[in-house]
Amino acid sequence: MQDIKVRLAPSPTGLFHIGSARTALFNWLVAKKYDGKFFVRIEDTDKERSKDEYMQSILDELKWIGLDHDDVSLQSNNIDRHRQVASEMLEKGLVYKCYLSAGEREKMRAENMKTGRALRSPWRNENNGLKIPENVEPSIRFRVHEGKTTLVDAILGETTIDNSTIEDFIILKPNGDPLYNFAVVVDDHDMEISHILRGSDHHTNSFKQALVYKSLNWEIPVLVHMPVILADDGKKMSKRTGGNTIQEIREMGILPTAFINYIVHLGWGYKDLEFMSTKEMIDLFEYTDINVSPAHWDGQKLLSFNAKYITQTDDDELVRLIVPILQDLLKKNSQETLLSLDDKLFLINIMPLLKVRAKTLVELANLILFYFVKGRLDIDEKNMKILYKSVKIGDTEDTVDSQFILKNVAEIIRSCSVLDEETIETKLNEFADKNGIKMRSISKFIYIALTFNEFGPPLYALITWLGKDRILNRITDLITIIDGK
RNA sequence: GUCCCCAUCGUCUAGAUGGCCUAGGACAUCAGAUUCUCAUUCUGAAAACACGGGUUCAAAUCCCGUUGGGGGCACCA
Numbered sequence: 095m096q097d098i099k100v101r102l103a104p105s106p107t108g109l110f111h112i113g114s115a116r117t118a119l120f121n122w123l124v125a126k127k128y129d130g131k132f133f134v135r136i137e138d139t140d141k142e143r144s145k146d147e148y149m150q151s152i153l154d155e156l157k158w159i160g161l162d163h164d165d166v167s168l169q170s171n172n173i174d175r176h177r178q179v180a181s182e183m184l185e186k187g188l189v190y191k192c193y194l195s196a197g198e199r200e201k202m203r204a205e206n207m208k209t210g211r212a213l214r215s216p217w218r219n220e221n222n223g224l225k226i227p228e229n230v231e232p233s234i235r236f237r238v239h240e241g242k243t244t245l246v247d248a249i250l251g252e253t254t255i256d257n258s259t260i261e262d263f264i265i266l267k268p269n270g271d272p273l274y275n276f277a278v279v280v281d282d283h284d285m286e287i288s289h290i291l292r293g294s295d296h297h298t299n300s301f302k303q304a305l306v307y308k309s310l311n312w313e314i315p316v317l318v319h320m321p322v323i324l325a326d327d328g329k330k331m332s333k334r335t336g337g338n339t340i341q342e343i344r345e346m347g348i349l350p351t352a353f354i355n356y357i358v359h360l361g362w363g364y365k366d367l368e369f370m371s372t373k374e375m376i377d378l379f380e381y382t383d384i385n386v387s388p389a390h391w392d393g394q395k396l397l398s399f400n401a402k403y404i405t406q407t408d409d410d411e412l413v414r415l416i417v418p419i420l421q422d423l424l425k426k427n428s429q430e431t432l433l434s435l436d437d438k439l440f441l442i443n444i445m446p447l448l449k450v451r452a453k454t455l456v457e458l459a460n461l462i463l464f465y466f467v468k469g470r471l472d473i474d475e476k477n478m479k480i481l482y483k484s485v486k487i488g489d490t491e492d493t494v495d496s497q498f499i500l501k502n503v504a505e506i507i508r509s510c511s512v513l514d515e516e517t518i519e520t521k522l523n524e525f526a527d528k529n530g531i532k533m534r535s536i537s538k539f540i541y542i543a544l545t546f547n548e549f550g551p552p553l554y555a556l557i558t559w560l561g562k563d564r565i566l567n568r569i570t571d572l573i574t575i576i577d578g579k
Numbered sequence: 580g581u582c583c584c585c586a587u588c589g590u591c592u593a594g595a596u597g598g599c600c601u602a603g604g605a606c607a608u609c610a611g612a613u614u615c616u617c618a619u620u621c622u623g624a625a626a627a628c629a630c631g632g633g634u635u636c637a638a639a640u641c642c643c644g645u646u647g648g649g650g651g652c653a654c655c656a
Contacts, residue, residue: 105656140655196654203653210581212652233654250584259582259652267654274656298583298651321585322650330650356591359605363592366604385592387585388649395591395606405619450619519615537616549617 098130099288102156102163103278105137106148109339110155112391113293113323113331116357120320121291122161123358123379130288131164135281138170139272155340159350160372172281176272179280179310180234180265188309189265191232192217193224212238212261231268236276236305238262243301248318249384250294255301263302275299279306287315291381294319294388295330318381321361321388331391338391347419347455348396352403356396360389369402401453409445412458413438419459420466429467437466444559447551464545465559470571471546480538480548481576488530496539497573499531503540504569513562515554522554543572 100121104114125132136152138144156163183189192215194202199213206213216222218237238261244254265276272280282290297319307314325331331338343353355369362385364370364378404412417438421431441462452458464471473481484493506521507513526533538548540557544565550556557565 103656107656137656143655199654207580207652212582253583255582261652264654269654271654273654278656293650294584295650296656299656301583319584324649328648359591361591363604365593368592368605385585389592390590392590392606398606401619451617522615533615541616547617551617553615555615 096288097286098125098128099133099286100125100130100291101133101135101282101285101287103135103137103169103281103292104152105140105143106145106152107140107143108148109341110148110152111331111340112338112343112357114152115155115159115340115353116323116360117292117320118156118161119159119354119357120318120362120379120381120384122163123376124289124291124381125164126376127379132161133285133287134163134166135285136166136168137274137278138168139173139274139277141170141271151339151341155344158344159340159354167285169277169281172277172284173270173272175284176277176280177266177270180272180276183236183265183309184234186309187237189234189236190215190218192235192262192264193227193230193232206261211258214238215262218262233264233268234266235262235264236302236309238305243304245297245300245304245317247297247300248316248382249321249386250297250319253297255298257305260301260305265306275302276306279303279310279312282315283307283310283312289316289318289381291318291320293322295322318384320384321386323360324388324390326391328390330388345456347457347459348400349403349407349455352400353396355403356399360391361385369399397453404449404452404455404458407449409442409449412445412449412455413441415455416441416459416462419456420463423459423463424466427463427467427471433466440559444551444555447555451551461551464547464550467546470568473542473546473575477542477546477548481542481572485531485535490530494529494531497576499536499539500543500569500573500576503536504566507557507562507565507569510562513558515558518554518557539572540569543569 102114102118102121104110122132124130134152134156136149138149153166180189184191194215194217202213202215215235216224217232218235238257241257242254243257243260244252246252263275264273266272300317300319304314306312323331325338340353344350351372354372354375358370358375358379359368362379362383364383367374367378370378407415417433421433424431444462448458448461451461481496484495485499486493502525503522506525507518510517510521522536523533525531526536537553540553541548541550544550544556544560560568
């Protein structure tokens with residue numbers, strides 16, 4: 095097989111998003127599988143919309159999802175080369191100078207809409223009888239000839255369109271800046287790109303590009319147009335629709351491995367295999383196996399992948415990942431943000447009890463936030479209501495209230511000489527039996543007192559973590575809150 | 580509007596050369612079991628070949644049409 099060279103060619107006009115990430119992944123897989131090269135070429139020729147911060151986002155997020163590349167280049171560095179090729183094309187008559195004004199252009203396009211034919215500038219003919227306007231620089235348009243153009247695509251197969259539907263597209267703006275359909279061809283050719291994997295939203299562009307390749311007698315790389323990813327509303331996911339940047343994915347607390355594993359299945363699958371390592375992906379992936387039809391984004395499934403990956407991640411690694419999140423949460427709650435070495439060791443110890451309960455790293459951090467809080471966290475309305483519901487005693491009509499239970503629990507905790515799980519379990523159950531109250535009726539109040547939520551990590555373990563003083567403080571604190579209402 | 584593409588459970592998908600498909604897996608949903616809460620885990624249920632014509636002994640798989648969906652149609656990429 096020839097040398098495999100693939101590239102990701104994002105424009106730095108927005109934060110790196112899901113669609114680009116999958117394109118990057120599929121390109122990367124091809125490069126790795128065939129021991130080829132994976133290039134990143136930032137398509138920054140649109141100076142108006144390109145921003146450095148977006149370029150940084152592309153590079154940062156690629157790193158975060160673990161896709162290493164061989165080289166990064168800026169398309170704007172090749173502008174001289176683009177102009178040179180353009181002038182050669184001008185000499186050969188492949189392109190022409192067009193002085194069409196914006197108004198004239200729009201008018202023509204409106205008419206073309208009706209006939210279904212694409213724009214042909216009057217300036218394409220030498221003897222047009224038109225007078226070159228003064229002080230106006232021309233744009234350079236590609237001369238599309240009559241006929242049909244056929245594209246061979248690894249996924250879409252052979253497609254043909256009539257050239258009358260391809261307009262005489264501009265390759266160079268009046269200021270000399272190259273435009274996408276031209277620059278991309280020159281750069282891909284110069285970089286000896288062997289395979290172009292990109293979203294099928296580029297499919298019709300490929301016809302224009304094919305014309306450029308042919309006019310220059312250049313070889314067209316293998317085209318691989320993968321299906322677009324559709325959002326919940328069934329429309330294409332794009333930078334414009336929002337809510338789908340990798341930054342957001344990362345900030346949600348999604349693991350990059352889980353993310354990659356999820357998106358590899360957007361348009362591709364291997365038998366019944368759901369979870370696979372990147373090594374397996376590289377082995378099993380074939381770009382010819384990519385599906386034709388578009389895939390819908392399913393955030394729920396991403397979450398389930400993430401939950402699975404969290405349970406499989408080492409405890410110390412998870413602690414490393416949630417510490418910054420935890421510090422952030424503490425800061426938001428006006429708490430001290432410093433976590434000691436002991437705190438971290440403690441987290442590693444209890445992580446097995448925590449990680450099965452979280453779908454994201456943020457959820458994971460929130461699960462243990464109560465432990466690091468000095469005073470207390472806000473108790474939401476739903477949980478406040480629980481505190482005011484009386485509890486039935488056995489089969490009788492008699493009831494007790496939350497204060498009664500909390501006061502007794504406090505007494506029990508105080509009376510324990512040692513706080514170990516067994517003692518707590520025995521004593522709490524004794525109390526429950528004696529009063530004819532279900533254990534759950536007791537535990538929900540303890541949870542609210544200690545974790546500020548109606549549920550949490552296993553109760554008896556939880557009590558041993560917090561220790562006598564903090565438990566008693568939190569219970570008495572909660573009782574005052576109840577009394578105060 | 581026009582050009583191009585597509586069509587398997589709600590969603591992601593498996594389904595080479597038509598027979599092994601009374602269509603498999605996963606997420607979500609529902610029910611049950613396990614469990615000190617919440618989870619996890621386990622078991623089970625419901626859930627799809629868009630429709631209509633062909634071709635064939637045989638079609639989810641091939642052909643045509645209809646309908647539906649998506650993408651493109653820039654001095655953006």
